[in-house]
Amino acid sequence: MFRAFCKQCLIWGAVGLSSMLSITRAEPPSEEIILMTGFEPFGEKSLNSSWEAVRQFDGLELEDGRKIVTLQLPVVWETAAGILQQAIDSYDPVLVLSVGQGREGIKLEQNAHNENGEILDNTGKLPASEVIISGAPEVYSTSFDLEAIVAELASANITVYTSESAGRYLCNFISYHAYDYLARVKPETRMLFVHVPPILSIEDAELDEILTALDAIVRRISAETPAVDAVSAGD
DSSP states (O other), X not given: OHXXXXXXXXXHHHHOGGGTSOOOOOOOOSSOEEEEEEEOOOTTOSOOHHHHHHGGGTXXXXXXXXXXXXXXXXSOTTTHHXXXXXXXHHHOOSEEEEEEEOSSSOEEEOEEESOOXXXXXXXXXXXXXXXXXXXXXXXXXXXXXXXXXHHHHHTTTOOOEEESOOOSSHHHHHHHHHHHHHHHHOTTOEEEEEEEOOOSSTTOHHHHHHHHHHHHHHHHHHHHSOOHHHHHHHO
């Protein structure tokens, strides 16, 4: 079913999700990239729902002209942030949408906190310190109006929730690093982290629901994100 969904994504790309949601779009950009990230499986799990969903979007071109590039991140404290930062440098994205596997429901994360949990990664190691970046802000928050996104998706019968904390594992870690790095090197680039529920297999019906929600989310936040030229012209 999820393969059929990807074909439907392309159809939506042609007719526009705006037929389902009340979206006012920015001017169509050219050659702009949206970077979507997911995680590899962790612990004893054989699948990570974040990557199984995110990888379906690789190469998809949205109706606003932006192209999606996907990246799988390791569940490793030492290397995950560096890999994401290299991808940001390489692709120069106008938007970063990071996805991680959570527990129940699809949750839009409002904040990333400057703290690590003492949780082993896939190499059996703990984080280097209790804080993610010494001397950095305690919290970074998304610039998107999450309640507005929830409401607009609800009008299309897509249920998502908001959350105030991305936890204390690699999801929060990578979210915080992304916000901090973008604030320093690409402040015009917007960022959002989304948690999705686990799946039992790639045939799990819940994967279709995740794909539907992520497709709506990425189109919604892309519509709200102006073209780089538009941002530059306003400076």
